Amino acid sequence: MAVVLVLVLIVVGSVLFHLLSPWWWTPIASNWDYIDNTIIISFWITGIVFAAVVLFMAYCVFRFRHREGNRAVYEPENKRLESWLMIVTAIGVTALLVPGLFVWSRFVTVPSDATEVEVVAQQWQWSFRLPGKDGKLGTSDTRDVTADNPLGVAPKDPNGQDDVLVEAADLHLPVGKPIKVLLRSIDVLHDFYIPEFRAKMDMIPGSVTYFWFTPTRTGTFQVLCAELCGQGHPLMHGVVVVDTEQDYLAWLGQQQTFAQLSAPQQSGSANQPPGKTIASNLGVAANSELSRSAQ
């Protein structure tokens, strides 16, 4: 009988835990509340199935537990019941899949007015590149990466000269505008992940991957690496600040272009991009310590 009680308690306890525990997703900051809604649908459907199966089991154990003289019923098959169960299951699965695929098609269809922003990962820090006045990012190649050109921007590409480079510092984005993030790695796999945006995507050396989102509220959000990238993986944090349009433009005006950064006479401490937050300074310090220990 303890089994019956425990089975019932597992259902009740799991449901109560789900409803009452303090552990839940972070407040959303992007347009992907569609994904949150799909998760809610999934919780409902799966929760009902879980409770139904386990409670039915508890009932069976209670009702049909062995007592002297009991004998089981001999019933090898019941085609009607089996067909019905299969149909109901198929309907439940479809109810999960259809909204899921619908939201996925949105997720993979980038709006034509989305601004491109490039994220470049390396062990174990984040850098960013924004298109300059021409609105185009220059080409890039891992083979072009040098100490003076850490992001591997093609030195001869005219489109790349006015690109804004944010090396190992915070990225700012304007609120309310769709962003297509182009993701690139120069060493191993990484994954650009901001929990509040609900989106993530791996970064693969030699390829450019992408996803899109629209930031829906201003604030400071932490970037996490979500693909194991070596021993510095858990410290590979970055910062994305979502600004009002005005603040964003002010920040953008302080950044340096590829041409400015690669001109030797201009590289001095006076031109260090300002505005690093304490958090990112900590992150960079930890990163450089790690790279030293690796050498």
Add this chain to the structure above:
Amino acid sequence: MVDVTPADAVPPAEVGEVELYHPHSWWTKYVFSQDAKVIAVQYSATATAIGLVALVLSWLMRLQLGFPGTFDFITPEAYYQFITMHGMIMVIYLLTALFLGGFGNYLIPLMVGARDMVFPYVNMLSYWVYLLAVLVLVSSFFAPGGPTGAGWTLYPPQAIMTGTPGGQDWGIILMLSSLILFIIGFTMGGLNYVVTVLQGRTRGMTLMRLPLTVWGIFTATVMALLAFPALFVACVMMLLDRALGTSFFMPAIVEMGQQLQHNGGSPILFQHLFWFFGHPEVYIVALPAFGIVSDLISTHARKNIFGYRMMVWAIIAIGALSFVVWAHHMYVSGMHPYFGFFFATTTLIIAVPTAIKVYNWVLTLWRGDIHLTIPMLFALAFIVTFVNGGLTGLFLGNVVVDVPLSDTMFVVAHFHMVMGVAPILVIFGAIYHWYPKVTGRMLDETLGKFHFWVTFLGAYLIFFPMHYLGLMGIPRRYAELTDMTIMTESAHHLNSFISIMAFIVGFAQMVFLFNLIWSIRHGREAGGNPWRATTLEWQTPQTPPAHGNFGKELPIVYRWAYDYSVPGAKEDFIPQNVPGDFAPSKEPS
């Protein structure tokens, strides 16, 4: 009407009696034995021993996650070595080896009514190559640089680079070599299991009379024979990339500011090869568990398994479908996004045959005569954890839901529940069930109940709350969870709680091990058929069964494996080798 005469039964291939190899010395009887039952025990003991290493590694991980900063010796490097070895050992060297090498070897010949595996010598070799694979794996703990810390998925490029522990030392080389050896060893055993099921069945044992245990192990073995070659190829190519500097998986790369010589390789190709193996691998572990648990439920509920034919077809359907879902592990890998539509659809379709299996298990309980023996308790616990873990699979398989949850603790909780806890609960149930046949004695019931309750409830308390850490966005494979804005104080407390539960559950396994050893001598005498079961392994003339299993004459099979509580029959079970018609049996024909 049931076909009761063996003449009606389709005989399997005409295999005459073959003289078995008779051991001449202690060495050939107990060490270099060709008896599948001895090989089964060897496989099981080796898998359990290496499994204990994985258990200790999980404790070390939980020490770090539950009490961060307290244990200085757990550096990030060490942590990644622990998770990698824990994962690989549990999936390959414990679960695969125990289900197929252990249960497969013991049960297939006995359950199909064969004297031994069809190729006993190759079967013996299979174990020794497996042991070598385990030794190579263990040696990496003592190699310079230690074992690899690339994660059990071994994704290049990081697996063979300096930023990863063992990447430029011995670790990754030993891991890849060990996997290659494992696959060679498994292939020798696997061919045996398949051929024995197809060619070695006794008279009257048609395919549709096989116990579901055999169906599960058989289908899993066929899948493994088709899936492991993909891993084999991936391992060989990565070994070449690492040792000879080829570029199968390595594109142009900058390592710590230095341009490497690699060019033109594809990191994502490795992921496709890995998961072409890796997803079927989930079912290679799950299908034997499905089969075994069906037989446990049927025997201990004294009722035929409900919908036997549907159960067989569900096993086959799951096995086939599992080869076209692999990229659901790669939704956020950067592969072409349109793949998502296809793989999400195939993945969710698998839920249908899987759900049918669950329904049929609980419908077997319905109007049964449920004996709450320890195997039955574990079977019930399996259903709870499997349903829980299977349902969260519907989250992760549904491509867009996977986007926020992928690579978080939600994934860790999901796969531990569905392919860690659930199959291991079946293994425990199966050990309590078949131990009397292997040793002739029962396992101690009081210790067994303690083991059951602590393991079941403890494991549920570990992994159920863990899903919610993932929902918060906490990534997996983080050696430390400090300096993270999403990480709350209460989440740290939850992590400590999970760790404490992990230590308790681990301790309960020591009690189980004690029971295993103590009962060999001190357990209650079991007799030949303590559970009053129908299948052939319980009808052997000796317990434990002697070499050759069935005495002078092989049994002849007259009925399916589930004639429990047949109306009109005196006993509530009729063994498969008992002739005669009792009642309007509705055995599927």
